[in-house]
Amino acid sequence: MKIVSIANQKGGCGKTTTAINLSSAIARLGKKVLLIDLDPQAHATFGLGLSNAPTDKSIYNVLTDNNEKRRDIANCIISVSENLDMIPSNILLSTLEQELKDTEGAVSKLFGSIDAGKLNYEYTIIDCPPSLGFLTFNALRAAGIVIVPVDMGAFSLMGVGKLLGMIELIKVKINHSPQVRALATLYDRRLKYSETMLNEIKTFFKDQLFETIIRLNVTLRKSVAQGMSVLQFDIKSNGAHDHIALAQEVVRMEGAEEFKQALEEVAFKQEEVVLPASPRIPAIQPAAEPVDRCAIFSINAPKAKEVYVVGDFNHWKINEASRLAKLDDGSWQKKLALTPGKYRYKFVVDGEWILDSQNAEKEQNPFGSYDSVKKL
Numbered sequence: 001m002k003i004v005s006i007a008n009q010k011g012g013c014g015k016t017t018t019a020i021n022l023s024s025a026i027a028r029l030g031k032k033v034l035l036i037d038l039d040p041q042a043h044a045t046f047g048l049g050l051s052n053a054p055t056d057k058s059i060y061n062v063l064t065d066n067n068e069k070r071r072d073i074a075n076c077i078i079s080v081s082e083n084l085d086m087i088p089s090n091i092l093l094s095t096l097e098q099e100l101k102d103t104e105g106a107v108s109k110l111f112g113s114i115d116a117g118k119l120n121y122e123y124t125i126i127d128c129p130p131s132l133g134f135l136t137f138n139a140l141r142a143a144g145i146v147i148v149p150v151d152m153g154a155f156s157l158m159g160v161g162k163l164l165g166m167i168e169l170i171k172v173k174i175n176h177s178p179q180v181r182a183l184a185t186l187y188d189r190r191l192k193y194s195e196t197m198l199n200e201i202k203t204f205f206k207d208q209l210f211e212t213i214i215r216l217n218v219t220l221r222k223s224v225a226q227g228m229s230v231l232q233f234d235i236k237s238n239g240a241h242d243h244i245a246l247a248q249e250v251v252r253m254e255g256a257e258e259f260k261q262a263l264e265e266v267a268f269k270q271e272e273v274v275l276p277a278s279p280r281i282p283a284i285q286p287a288a289e290p291v292d293r294c295a296i297f298s299i300n301a302p303k304a305k306e307v308y309v310v311g312d313f314n315h316w317k318i319n320e321a322s323r324l325a326k327l328d329d330g331s332w333q334k335k336l337a338l339t340p341g342k343y344r345y346k347f348v349v350d351g352e353w354i355l356d357s358q359n360a361e362k363e364q365n366p367f368g369s370y371d372s373v374k375k376l
């Protein structure tokens with residue numbers, strides 16, 4: 001099962017809209033989907049018409065330690081439509097952090113419940129609240145993929161820096177590295193500002209940005225008010241088109257073969273839909289026949305237990321491939337074959353992220369600190 005969390009602490013950037021409609025679109029691809037509403041505001045619950053769900057069947061009841069209120073995850077699942085089920089939320093969820101604050105392993109509670117439930121879903125999609133607190137931390141820790149909706153507002157990227165910082169913290173502290181993908185939302189091509197923001201988002205996220213862009217579409221607002229997904233409300237709308245395209249991209253992240261199969265299924269189901277052209281980000285063309293160059297990363301740290309080099313070239317991932325080898329003289333080294341270009345990077349020495357002291361070239365990053373820069 002793939003767990004996909006939709007997170008961004010910025011309010012109103014399209015998390016719930018993405019969660020509801022991506023879930024519905026993946027379900028339409030024939031895959032079994034569970035949507036978990038992890039926001040005490042319960043917007044996804046309302047948005048899928050479950051506002052009258054029993055209050056004792058919610059994600060709070062799954063996560064609480066209170067024996068009288070706790071329920072098995074399978075007992076809190078409510079069927080929404082073909083292939084789509086949901087665990088609703090309610091305001092009680094806002095008390096959970098206080099309740100679990102002294103409980104060991106509280107940050108892994110959601111992951112543990114999903115894992116122990118042995119649920120039969122191909123995707124679990126989690127809608128996060130607009131904060132970087134306990135609930136979002138649980139969702140990030142559970143996720144294999146984190147989707148970060150980014151709207152076209154002036155402050156959108158500022159918040160994203162903090163969220164990515166939390167994901168980095170989870171990498172370092174828990175050794176869990178979800179794939180991160182940004183999703184451009186609320187794009188209005190009539191506004192020059194949307195274009196400017198989109199370019200900034202593209203520069204910031206590079207190939208971690210979904211090719212699909214979610215356009216501003218009033219049908220998305222109307223459908224949520226009617227308590228249904230945009231696919232049910234108006235399959236011919238731009239909102240439905242964009243979320244189907246997004247679902248295809250998400251499924252494609254799993255591997256080409258499965259994507260092909262899913263596409264065949266959706267082609268069959270979408271016969272009646274005439275899809276209008278949507279704005280797309282032009283694919284980044286690789287340089288013609290690039291020849292890899294050998295980049296040597298080395299650091300003198302005789303007392304260190306483990307050293308990694310993370311950067312643009314390995315999506316800032318700490319894993320075996322980014323581990324440096326210790327040499328006899330106490331220094332650490334890693335040789336990487338990289339295509340010519342400019343790369344930002346840092347060393348991670350026993351969990352601490354540091355600059356390359358042997359390289360004076362550095363650039364400020366969106367978190368306000370600096371990365372070392374190597375040109376090949």
Ligand SMILES: Nc1ncnc2c1ncn2[C@@H]1O[C@H](COP(=O)(O)OP(=O)(O)OP(=O)(O)O)[C@@H](O)[C@H]1O
Binds near residue numbers: 010016185220221
């Ligand atoms: N692409 C879109 N076109 C038009 N309206 C949209 C679009 N995406 C979201 N909206 C509307 O913008 C508002 C905020 O969207 P949404 O609830 O999805 O954001 P959110 O990030 O979940 O907010 P919160 O942080 O409060 O949970 C809603 O009224 C929603 O219907």
Ligand SMILES: [Mg+2]
Binds near residue numbers: 015043044127128129
């Ligand atoms: Mg929301």
